[in-house]
Amino acid sequence: MGVNPDVKVLSEEVWVHLATMVAKESFSDLLNMKQANKFFCSVAESDEVYKHARLVKLPPFAYLRFIDRSERRMIKRCLKSGKPEAVFLKGYQQYFTVGDEEVGLELLSAAALNGHVYALEDLRKCRQRIRRLLGRVWWVENRPSTPEHPDAQPCQGRG
Numbered sequence: 001m002g003v004n005p006d007v008k009v010l011s012e013e014v015w016v017h018l019a020t021m022v023a024k025e026s027f028s029d030l031l032n033m034k035q036a037n038k039f040f041c042s043v044a045e046s047d048e049v050y051k052h053a054r055l056v057k058l059p060p061f062a063y064l065r066f067i068d069r070s071e072r073r074m075i076k077r078c079l080k081s082g083k084p085e086a087v088f089l090k091g092y093q094q095y096f097t098v099g100d101e102e103v104g105l106e107l108l109s110a111a112a113l114n115g116h117v118y119a120l121e122d123l124r125k126c127r128q129r130i131r132r133l134l135g136r137v138w139w140v141e142n143r144p145s146t147p148e149h150p151d152a153q154p155c156q157g158r159g
Contacts, residue, residue, distance in 0.1 A: 015039075015040075016043055016046045019033060019043050019049045020046075020048055023044070023052055023053035024053070024054050027053065027054060027055070030044055030074075047082075050078045050080070055074070055075060055078060055086065055089070075090075084114040084115055087111040087119075088111035088118060088119040091105070091106070091109075092108065095107075
């Protein structure tokens with residue numbers, strides 16, 4: 001299928017901008033655009049398009065397990081273009097699913113530095129959870145001991 005002559009009325013830059021607008025609204029519409037013809041496919045493959053593409057709303061830990069190949073390819077392409085949301089998803093997946101904490105934290109930090117709000121929020125929440133957990137561990141290990149007394153009775157409220 002050839003390129004419609006009317007398409008050439010607009011510059012490629014304008015078409016990239018239009019493809020970016022499509023990508024912001026719908027992943028499936030972007031895929032349809034790419035399948036229309038070679039020109040639209042090449043326009044839709046621009047890094048600029050993938051930097052602004054709307055990713056599928058999924059829990060971050062489902063990054064590799066529950067999405068189909070086209071969605072996985074899109075996330076990888078967005079990651080390659082430097083989209084903060086994709087960097088966040090990959091970092092979350094590396095840290096929590098794969099267990100590669102060093103790479104995961106590096107990617108989560110990069111996403112936060114590039115303005116990804118949830119990455120910054122998640123890093124704060126993780127830090128708070130870790131502090132609470134460590135506080136509980138410290139309390140259990142360092143709980144004041146009571147001397148054993150032959151007449152001592154367990155607390156009736158808690159056993």
